[in-house]
């Protein structure tokens with residue numbers, strides 16, 4: 084990464100007579116000391132400027148990748164599924180196996196879960 088060595092500043096002046104606006108560089112202001120308005124040809128003197136400081140504020144924060152939304156969020160089980168898990172456990176199935184079977188199958192009733200689980204073995 085590189086940093087700027089200088090910044091160009093344009094000074095905006097407004098003609099006191101016709102209100103036309105003119106951009107001048109600091110160099111022009113220093114060298115010419117005044118300007119002739121291009122609109123009304125009035126000569127205006129610039130108030131002397133010794134220096135204009137432009138200090139860049141460098142970003143310290145590195146660009147971060149957008150925060151990933153949590154996808155492995157625990158899925159809230161329906162009451163039927165919760166009951167089906169307990170029913171399968173009470174029938175002697177392991178709690179881990181029961182939970183796995185219920186969460187990976189879609190049935191409407193506890194009986195269907197049990198029937199399917201029993202058929203599966």
Ligand SMILES: [Zn+2]
Pocket residue numbers: 098099100101102103120121122123124125
């Ligand atoms: Zn003017």
